Amino acid sequence: MPVKRLLVLAWLVPISVAGAQGTRLIYGVVRDTIGQPIRAQVTDIRSGRGTTADGYGRYRLTVVAGTAVLRVGYVGFRSVVDTLTVAPGDSLEHDYRLEAAVVELQPTIVTAAKHSQLLDQSVTSVALVSDTDLARRAVSGVDEAVNKAPGVQFLNGQVNIRGSSGFVEGLGSRVLLLVDGVPANQGDRGGIDWDMVPVADVGRVEVVKGAGSALYGSAAFGGVVNLITHEIPVGFHGQLRATGGAYANPPYDAWQFRDYTGALGGVDATGSYGRETLRGSLTLGGRHSDGYREQDRSDQWETSGRAEWLPEPGARVTASGAWTSHQYQVFPTWCVPGACDTRGQALQPFMIDTSGRGSYTRSNKGYIAATLDRTSSSTFAWQARASWLRTHFTDVNPDDWSVANRVGGELRGVLHAGGGDDRVLTVGMEGARTGVTSDIFGDSGRVGDHTEFEIAPYWQVEQRLGRLRLTAGTRLDHVTVGGAEPTTVVSPRIGGVLTSALGTWRASVGRGFRAPTIAERYVTTRALGFQVVPNPDLRPETAWSFEIGNSGTFASWGRLDAALFWTEARELIEPAFIAVFDPVAQDTAAEIQIRNVSRARLRGLDASVAVTPVPSLTATLAYLYLDSRDLSLDTVLSFRPKHLVTLSTDYRWRSLSVGADFRYTSRIERIELESVFGLDPRVAARVLDLRAGWQQGPVSARLLVNNALNYLYNFVPRTLEPVRTVSVVATWTY
Amino acid sequence: MIAAMQSRVVWAGIVPVAAAALLACNEGLHPITCSGICGTVTFAGAVPESTQAVYVVAYHTFPHSRDSLFNFQPSLSSLHALPLNGVPYFYDISVEPGRYEWVLAVWVKQGFNLTNADSTLREAGYYRSPADTSQPGVVTLGGAPASSINFVVDFGHMHPPCHYYNPPCP
Numbered sequence: 001m002p003v004k005r006l007l008v009l010a011w012l013v014p015i016s017v018a019g020a021q022g023t024r025l026i027y028g029v030v031r032d033t034i035g036q037p038i039r040a041q042v043t044d045i046r047s048g049r050g051t052t053a054d055g056y057g058r059y060r061l062t063v064v065a066g067t068a069v070l071r072v073g074y075v076g077f078r079s080v081v082d083t084l085t086v087a088p089g090d091s092l093e094h095d096y097r098l099e100a101a102v103v104e105l106q107p108t109i110v111t112a113a114k115h116s117q118l119l120d121q122s123v124t125s126v127a128l129v130s131d132t133d134l135a136r137r138a139v140s141g142v143d144e145a146v147n148k149a150p151g152v153q154f155l156n157g158q159v160n161i162r163g164s165s166g167f168v169e170g171l172g173s174r175v176l177l178l179v180d181g182v183p184a185n186q187g188d189r190g191g192i193d194w195d196m197v198p199v200a201d202v203g204r205v206e207v208v209k210g211a212g213s214a215l216y217g218s219a220a221f222g223g224v225v226n227l228i229t230h231e232i233p234v235g236f237h238g239q240l241r242a243t244g245g246a247y248a249n250p251p252y253d254a255w256q257f258r259d260y261t262g263a264l265g266g267v268d269a270t271g272s273y274g275r276e277t278l279r280g281s282l283t284l285g286g287r288h289s290d291g292y293r294e295q296d297r298s299d300q301w302e303t304s305g306r307a308e309w310l311p312e313p314g315a316r317v318t319a320s321g322a323w324t325s326h327q328y329q330v331f332p333t334w335c336v337p338g339a340c341d342t343r344g345q346a347l348q349p350f351m352i353d354t355s356g357r358g359s360y361t362r363s364n365k366g367y368i369a370a371t372l373d374r375t376s377s378s379t380f381a382w383q384a385r386a387s388w389l390r391t392h393f394t395d396v397n398p399d400d401w402s403v404a405n406r407v408g409g410e411l412r413g414v415l416h417a418g419g420g421d422d423r424v425l426t427v428g429m430e431g432a433r434t435g436v437t438s439d440i441f442g443d444s445g446r447v448g449d450h451t452e453f454e455i456a457p458y459w460q461v462e463q464r465l466g467r468l469r470l471t472a473g474t475r476l477d478h479v480t481v482g483g484a485e486p487t488t489v490v491s492p493r494i495g496g497v498l499t500s501a502l503g504t505w506r507a508s509v510g511r512g513f514r515a516p517t518i519a520e521r522y523v524t525t526r527a528l529g530f531q532v533v534p535n536p537d538l539r540p541e542t543a544w545s546f547e548i549g550n551s552g553t554f555a556s557w558g559r560l561d562a563a564l565f566w567t568e569a570r571e572l573i574e575p576a577f578i579a580v581f582d583p584v585a586q587d588t589a590a591e592i593q594i595r596n597v598s599r600a601r602l603r604g605l606d607a608s609v610a611v612t613p614v615p616s617l618t619a620t621l622a623y624l625y626l627d628s629r630d631l632s633l634d635t636v637l638s639f640r641p642k643h644l645v646t647l648s649t650d651y652r653w654r655s656l657s658v659g660a661d662f663r664y665t666s667r668i669e670r671i672e673l674e675s676v677f678g679l680d681p682r683v684a685a686r687v688l689d690l691r692a693g694w695q696q697g698p699v700s701a702r703l704l705v706n707n708a709l710n711y712l713y714n715f716v717p718r719t720l721e722p723v724r725t726v727s728v729v730a731t732w733t734y
Numbered sequence: 735m736i737a738a739m740q741s742r743v744v745w746a747g748i749v750p751v752a753a754a755a756l757l758a759c760n761e762g763l764h765p766i767t768c769s770g771i772c773g774t775v776t777f778a779g780a781v782p783e784s785t786q787a788v789y790v791v792a793y794h795t796f797p798h799s800r801d802s803l804f805n806f807q808p809s810l811s812s813l814h815a816l817p818l819n820g821v822p823y824f825y826d827i828s829v830e831p832g833r834y835e836w837v838l839a840v841w842v843k844q845g846f847n848l849t850n851a852d853s854t855l856r857e858a859g860y861y862r863s864p865a866d867t868s869q870p871g872v873v874t875l876g877g878a879p880a881s882s883i884n885f886v887v888d889f890g891h892m893h894p895p896c897h898y899y900n901p902p903c904p
Contacts, residue, residue: 683763
């Protein structure tokens with residue numbers, strides 16, 4: 001042990017000394033034009049490091065000595081980009097005053113190119129969900145916030161970016177989830193646990209649309225969602241948030257299913273302490289829901305923590321982790337005649353098919369990640385990270401379970417040739433090992449193990465040529481699953497951005513792919529009365545994704561972003577019926593198997609406009625037109641609505657605010673298993689959410705009325721979407 | 735200037751939301767209830783390849799002769815074929831108030847016309863009396879519709895109309 005201590009000390013001391021010698025601090029206060037403090041985000045654009053001002057608007061940021069370019073921004077205000085010179089060993093006090101302007105001109109993003117860049121430099125479309133959006137909606141889950149982003153839609157918990165995923169319950173996702181850049185899709189099913197990270201930790205969300213495999217590999221087939229957690233500010237800080245609410249009862253007597261009103265509630269507490277060199281935060285939370293349907297209760301406990309060590313400017317060591325335990329009853333499908341007593345009705349959408357009575361799931365999940373960020377000079381920065389992601393679910397009725405452990409790492413370097421953004425080279429290597437032990441994804445219905453290895457080098461170069469900025473990159477993924485043929489996929493992407501008097505034009509073409517998950521290869525179960533059999537020979541699904549778009553401001557109070565997109569997909573992995581000869585019964589029986597079956601085309605228009613007609617009033621309109629075709633069957637792709645419209649408006653007056661979201665989703669034209677569920681009613685979705693807020697100093701309260709008109713609808717077969725939910729969220733921030 | 739700003743507020747903030755709210759009124763899923771006689775039919779046996787359609791109909795009085803074979807409700811133009819995918823189906827037929835002695839599913843063979851009814855129509859299942867399941871159940875509609883008139887359509891045990899004539903066919 002003494003030897004180990006000496007080694008640790010030998011590593012720590014030089015860095016600590018360097019840190020003491022290199023303290024370059026910029027600090028000050030951020031206020032609006034009437035002197036009110038703003039919890040602004042202050043970012044060093046070159047290094048990507050940033051901090052969040054506290055409730056008094058105070059910020060402190062350490063930077064590399066010399067010239068620093070800071071961006072000070074907050075949604076609802078026009079960002080300031082400022083160049084400051086800080087002498088080595090010196091500190092600089094600098095205050096900022098932000099003008100109200102909801103049209104955010106130059107947000108900084110980190111996901112599209114795996115390094116910090118301005119939004120207008122991205123060759124692909126990126127939607128942002130800011131901390132203001134999260135706070136306004138006071139969401140209880142990250143998915144609720146992402147769901148309102150332009151071009152994004154959830155189908156019973158499965159995220160779609162421009163119709164990427166459709167709906168395959170519990171198996172596979174064509175969207176990659178990152179938590180601060182760390183891949184977080186489940187190791188066995190490839191899906192996304194949106195409850196993996198407490199929403200209290202999430203500062204903003206970046207949604208990169210279109211194939212992102214050139215940088216992110218498998219699962220980034222349709223896009224990437226990056227949850228970016230809050231920066232830990234200097235000093236003691238804390239937040240306590242309590243939520244209470246109730247679900248509306250069915251609006252028709254014929255559909256009543258209980259004699260009480262369903263409730264929901266929860267408490268989240270976050271505390272943090274930060275100094276210049278050491279910072280940490282801890283979040284604890286719990287929530288309960290009675291659900292809005294029969295057999296729909298859930299209980300969730302969650303915790304997360306983060307520690308940061310900043311030994312010197314340009315160096316940061318981060319350790320983070322989260323753990324969530326979620327127990328929830330499973331609402332199988334709603335009740336139709338023959339499946340329960342429908343009381344003379346054609347359907348009972350609040351009641352369950354009695355064959356699923358008693359179904360519930362216990363789902364534990366968590367991750368640990370360690371990251372070392374190092375800005376070696378004004379031109380070169382690198383990052384090394386390691387992570388461990390674990391998911392463990394146990395289902396009751398049907399009984400099955402699975403444990404997945406994914407251990408991954410990445411080493412990445414970013415070179416800013418000449419110190420600026422004119423030429424940027426990103427090179428990296430990512431690898432992971434996934435181990436799955438399960439009875440449902442195991443060995444033909446018995447408990448078994450499967451292991452998957454991935455290794456992927458990648459590079460991307462960005463070059464500015466006058467008003468044109470070109471980007472090119474490639475990633476090579478080599479995936480090996482025990483017992484199956486190794487797979488190697490090359491995913492290139494090229495693109496360009498051109499600034500002009502008519503806004504910023506962007507265009508890109510790239511390849512996306514998704515390797516079949518272990519669950520898709522080896523699932524053995526029964527579904528809808530049919531045996532589901534494994535298919536270890538599944539191949540990756542691939543796609544070419546094209547996009548051309550434009551963004552720009554108009555009339556000084558509006559911003560428009562529009563993109564035409566086109567994706568040609570091959571060998572989509574989907575469930576299919578197969579005929580199998582039963583030698584015992586001497587007959588042919590139908591079974592379900594996950595197969596490479598479809599060629600598909602998804603194309604359309606993804607547009608949004610944000611306006612600020614008067615200070616303190618914002619309105620955004622987003623529209624997605626989706627033309628999706630299953631080219632194999634010459635039909636519409638299943639579970640893809642053609643039109644998606646999102647309208648949001650918010651008004652702020654002194655300490656009060658009101659807002660509304662309206663989401664229209666056209667009727668889903670085609671579903672899987674049309675012969676079984678096709679006669680069920682399906683309607684377009686028209687959902688209105690209302691909100692009101694009050695904030696005074698450290699205390700705020702928000703009233704939320706989601707689905708205010710209690711509009712009843714479903715996206716996937718026999719699964720009712722949430723009814724009207726009224727909740728109050730009280731927050732105290734220190 | 736102020737008028738212009740107010741106009742912007744109205745157009746950007748209020749009008750779209752109000753319009754959206756109006757769009758959402760009186761839509762969505764709603765109960766599908768009885769308008770006359772309704773219930774659930776479940777299916778047994780293999781659907782014959784020669785099937786043209788299967789309908790649910792109701793007779794005020796039991797049809798004991800060919801003359802009364804077509805005295806059923808609802809009218810021919812209001813008939814809706816049952817989906818034959820093996821999944822239990824909620825049917826609902828609009829009929830006048832009154833007493834109905836026979837509620838049944840009628841199988842129609844391809845090539846049916848009014849002259850060959852005896853050979854192209856079959857009783858494929860009927861609502862049975864809860865007290866004596868060997869007998870047809872009587873359904874009475876007063877002011878309220880009759881729900882839960884459930885029965886089985888069994889393609890393996892179908893009978894021609896003359897099976898119920900008086901005298902029955904040999």
